[in-house]
Amino acid sequence: MKKFYIVDENGTYASADGKTRFTCLTGKALFNYLKSDEGSKKEFDIDFDDNGDEIGIEIPDDKLNKHLKDKERRKYVSKTQKAMGYTIVSLNSEYEGKDGEIMTFEEVIADDSDDLIEEITRKANIQTLRRALASLTSDEMNIVFLLYLTTEPLTEYQLADARGVTQQAIHKYKVSILKKLKKFF
DSSP states (O other): OOEEEEEOTTOSEEOTTSSOEEEEEEHHHHHHHHHSHHHHTOOEEEEEOTTSOEEEEEOOHHHHHHHHHHHHHHHHHHHHHHHHTOOOOOTTOEEEOTTSOEEEHHHHHTOTTSOHHHHHHHHHHHHHHHHHHHTSOHHHHHHHIIIIISSSOOOHHHHHHHHTSOHHHHHHHHHHHHHHHHTTO
């Protein structure tokens, strides 16, 4: 059963600091309140009690800005975790291993075969490289591809011959492209 506590100066429940009073709404009264103009504009901190019932506590106006900033931060952290491919875990939790065995946090982390710092650095470098390459024009990207990324890279002389320019012109262009890329690192 859902229980939502709304700010009410005559409410029977008090906040931990005693400065705010709340009234508990359930069932039809809660439904009607949340559908009302007043209720639809309210922000609630929602959690679940030990029975799995949903609990909502209205955020008082004086705490709303902080709550919204925290909510945006949590959303950003979650989005960043998904993008990086990592999940933050609690130190106090136990986890079920691959074979069904219950493991402590230390046992889960104890895998020395993965160097976490190295993996994070590698992923950050890949992201930086993608941004750097995205900054190149199509002609600059073509030069980088032909000189470095293809299975059989061309020499500056071969590329110059194919483009009908001098090797020095290709070299200068390559150096300017590398300077442009270096700004990202």
